[in-house]
Amino acid sequence: MRIDIITVLPDLIRSPFEASILKRAEQKGKAIVVLHDLRKYGFGKHSQVDDYQFGGGAGMVLMIEPILNCINELKKERSYDEVIYMTPDGKTFDQDDANQLSLKENLIILCGHYKGIDQRLRDHVITKEISIGDFVLSGGELAAAVVADAVIRLIPGVLNDETSALTDSFQDDLLAPPVYTRPADFNGWKVPDILLSGNFPKIEEWRHEQAVKRTEERRPDLLED
Numbered sequence: 001m002r003i004d005i006i007t008v009l010p011d012l013i014r015s016p017f018e019a020s021i022l023k024r025a026e027q028k029g030k031a032i033v034v035l036h037d038l039r040k041y042g043f044g045k046h047s048q049v050d051d052y053q054f055g056g057g058a059g060m061v062l063m064i065e066p067i068l069n070c071i072n073e074l075k076k077e078r079s080y081d082e083v084i085y086m087t088p089d090g091k092t093f094d095q096d097d098a099n100q101l102s103l104k105e106n107l108i109i110l111c112g113h114y115k116g117i118d119q120r121l122r123d124h125v126i127t128k129e130i131s132i133g134d135f136v137l138s139g140g141e142l143a144a145a146v147v148a149d150a151v152i153r154l155i156p157g158v159l160n161d162e163t164s165a166l167t168d169s170f171q172d173d174l175l176a177p178p179v180y181t182r183p184a185d186f187n188g189w190k191v192p193d194i195l196l197s198g199n200f201p202k203i204e205e206w207r208h209e210q211a212v213k214r215t216e217e218r219r220p221d222l223l224e225d
Contacts, residue, residue, distance in 0.1 A: 001030070001104065001151075003032070003033045003109060004033075005033060005034070005110075005111065006108065008062075016149065017148070021153055022152055036070055036074075038062075041066040041070045043066070050062050050113075062118065064118045067110065068121065082104060084109045084126070084127070085122065086143045086147070088131050089131065092131050093147060098147075102152075110140070112139060130143075178210060184196060194206045
């Protein structure tokens with residue numbers, strides 16, 4: 001998989017892709033994330049990429065031409081399955097979205113900034129609009145990193161144990177059950193006996209019961225859906 005991220009602040013999100021699972025994914029040849037500085041496509045000596053909005057009002061708007069020039073240049077090299085725009089009024093990103101995007105080959109993620117992008121890009125160029133929650137960030141960079149992380153970790157071979165992602169919260173519309181590790185008894189705080197029994201069918205049954213219980217307590221809306 002290849003993810004091209006278009007941003008006015010590439011340094012803001014460079015570090016997540018240089019460490020941990022995301023770096024390992026690149027080293028394994030499973031995924032690559034490439035950052036593109038939108039200002040390279042800007043106008044004039046100041047590399048302008050934004051302008052005042054028609055009709056007046058506070059805040060600047062990212063212009064059509066720099067963004068479209070960048071996207072068109074990328075499309076000369078390869079075809080893209082989605083051109084994603086990170087925006088607070090997009091569809092709220094969830095595990096189903098991550099699963100679907102992990103099956104794609106090439107993605108472009110455009111990071112919003114200021115008051116957003118010219119609407120004509122959303123009407124004619126963007127294929128998917130994503131939000132990571134009902135709040136506003138200074139820009140879409142951190143949100144883009146969140147989406148990339150959630151997607152890349154699902155690609156087979158990225159995680160050391162490929163079954164790990166299958167038991168994450170939300171994969172089956174349930175929250176993950178509680179987990180424990182050594183020591184089995186710490187200051188009198190004991191691991192449930194069932195997990196030490198070696199009876200794996202019973203353990204899986206217990207885990208499912210705990211997942212349902214936790215979901216009922218914390219996210220009953222998932223069970224309603």
